Amino acid sequence: MMARLLVDGRAGETVSALDRGLGYGDGLFETIRFVGADAPLWPRHMQRLRAGCERLHLPPPDPALLLAEAREAASGLDQAVVRITWTRGVGARGYAPPAAVRPTRIVAAFEPPPADPAAQADGVRVRLCALRLAEQPRLAGLKHLNRLEQVLARAEWDDPAIGEGLLCDMADRAICATAANLFAVFDGVLATPALHRCGVAGVARAEILAARPATQVLDIPLAELAGADELFLSSSVRGILPVRELDGRRLAVGPVTRAMQAHWRALGF
Amino acid sequence: MMARLLVDGRAGETVSALDRGLGYGDGLFETIRFVGADAPLWPRHMQRLRAGCERLHLPPPDPALLLAEAREAASGLDQAVVRITWTRGVGARGYAPPAAVRPTRIVAAFEPPPADPAAQADGVRVRLCALRLAEQPRLAGLKHLNRLEQVLARAEWDDPAIGEGLLCDMADRAICATAANLFAVFDGVLATPALHRCGVAGVARAEILAARPATQVLDIPLAELAGADELFLSSSVRGILPVRELDGRRLAVGPVTRAMQAHWRALGF
Known part of the structure; x- marks a missing residue:
């Protein structure tokens, strides 16, 4: 498992079996790339987490505390992926949120x-997932803990030559990959x-939108x-990750993709 | 909290912080009413749980083991509500299900x-929830752990005089209440x-459909x-529970409702 947990x-391996994160998926998470003690996109992760707390009516975390704990968990690793999970905490049985929430x-x-x-140089092969994402504006964009759609979609293939699966909504609009934008x-x-109907608004996506403000954000039919x-x-x-094949169709890796890869490296990754 | 846990x-209070039930809501649950050591609807709960495992590609549980554990947890309580949670277990980071699942x-x-x-005699007041349920046929009917819609809907009111909230889908079809059919x-x-687009297919609903086979299962516009x-x-x-008021409109408690309440009592509840 190779995980260090706080x-x-x-330091601990367990949470209460009555945590609402487990009971209802009542919470949020962030998956953050660290290079040594640095996480180049940390402020964007904290921005998304705070925005998610507002939409789910969760108390927000203390970013400074999270950063200290993320660094502690990642210490000794040259490179790390730190997952922060933030739930509504332990509650009584039933959907009603507790009066006093202790996340x-x-x-x-x-x-x-x-x-x-x-994969970085030549690109990845992407398949089209059969599962279609449900449209739920109240949850769209959030990185919340209700991820059965992604689990089912990712279970559609186990060929290691396939790098990702493309997800569309019920109207056959392209939305995102199972774990990427x-x-x-x-x-x-x-x-x-x-991503106002469904999908996760990734932090790497936010970085690209900030770096290329002319990027069009719009409905894209499959x-x-x-x-x-x-x-x-x-x-x-x-x-x-360049896409070199989508559902059997070959693509070339082009200059915009290369420019975004250079931007990514310049961030410190 | 008043919970006894296995x-x-x-006997234990905790689960791994890396459990996929917590990480992704990757699992199912049942909420079962016990009268002493008896759960009149036990076979229906096990039927739904098994069907849910098939749809989520989860190994099914051993019902006899679950019954023994449910009785152990409920022992000493004249009446109990036993929640059984069944997850895909601990897994590595990422949506891909583990090759060897240990639920x-x-x-x-x-x-x-x-x-x-x-409430039993005169009925409950029901409000109309603002949240609309997303349509996801792959998950519809299941009592899975992705319940943020119900959490958000139940958070819409805290007036104890309101007994439930009615949920519709995006096309304004009535579907279910936050925790009832x-x-x-x-x-x-x-x-x-x-409930083929959204909603939870309750075990009490299944009991009623079996008791009244002429019941129509159909789309009901709000x-x-x-x-x-x-x-x-x-x-x-x-x-x-009779509904005596829906979104401000008064209703009488009628003979079909009373017949279903009598059926319920005859089950042993």
């Missing part, structure tokens, strides 16, 4: 996935799906992806 | 909610919403509820 600030925080550091220079270049213009000059995925863990 | 068969089982016994003879009587015919002669809610924990 639960509510103490649970779990900080877990993992070895990152092995570097994959071939999607970008497409049409006639030289960068675009990424709007059929239109066939006309894209370039496709790439963004992930806070895996960085910028 | 985790994987041992986690949590059996927790609680004191039941206080008896409410007035809905039945309506139109011109003497019992009907309940179809607007049509205004023409219902009777409305009631079904819950494995709270039984059959």
Whole structure:
């Protein structure tokens, strides 16, 4: 498992079996890439976590405390992926939130996935998932703990040659991959799906939108992806991954993708 | 908290912080009313749990083991609500299910909610929730651990005079309450919403459908509820609850509701 864990600030492996994170998926998480003690996208992770707390009516965490705990969990690892889980804590049985919420925080550091220079250079193969994402504006964009759709979608394949699965909504709009966001270049213009109905608004996606403010955020019908000059995925863990094949169709790795990879490296990753 | 807990068969309060039930809501649960050592709807709970495991590709539990553990947890309580949680167990980071799944089982016994003879006799007031349920056929009907919609809906009110909240889908079809199913009587015919797009297919609902095989299972637009002669809610924990007011409109408690309450008592509750 190779995880180092802090639960509510103490070294520990366990949480209460009555935690609402377990009972109802009542909480949020962040998955943060560390390079030594630095997490280049830390402020964006904290921004998303705070925004998620507002939308779920959760008390927000103390970012300074989380950073200290993330560094403690990751200490001794040259590179780490730190997952922070923030739940509504222990509660009585039933959906009604407790009157006095004491959130649970779990900080877990993992070895990152092995570097994959071939995927960075040549791109990954992406399949189209059969599962279609449900539209729920109240939860769209959040990195909450209700992730059965992603689990079912990721279980659709186990061929290690497939790097990711593309998820569409019920109206066959492209939304995101199971654990990454999607970008497409049409006639030289960068675009990424709007995420107000479903999907997770990734921190790497936010970084790209800030770096390329002219990026179009809009509905992208699946059929239109066939006309894209370039496709790439963004992930806070895996960085910028060119897509070299989507559902059997080959794509070239183009200049916008390469520029975004250079931007990513310049961040310190 | 008043809970007695067995985790994987041992008395214990905690689960691994790396359990996929906590990480992704990757699992199922049942909430089962016990009268002494008896759970009149036990076979239906096990049937739903097994069906849920098939749909989520989870190994099924051993019902005899669960029953023994549920009775152990509930022992000493005249009446109990036993929650069984069944997750995909501990896994590595990431959505991909582990190659070898070792499910986690949590059996927790609680004191039941206080008896409410007035609600049974005169009915409960039901409000209309603002939240609309997302349509996800892959998860519809299951009692899975992804319950943020119910948490948000239940957080819409804290007036104890309101007994439940009615949830509709995005097309304004009535689906269910936050923690109960809905039945309506139109011109003497019992009907309940179809749950192939969203909603939880309750065990008490299944009992009613078996007892009244002529019940119509169909789409019920919210607007049509205004023409219902009777409305009631079904819950494995709270039984059959007449609805005396829906979103401000008063209803009488009618003969079909009373017949279903008599059926419920005859089961041993």
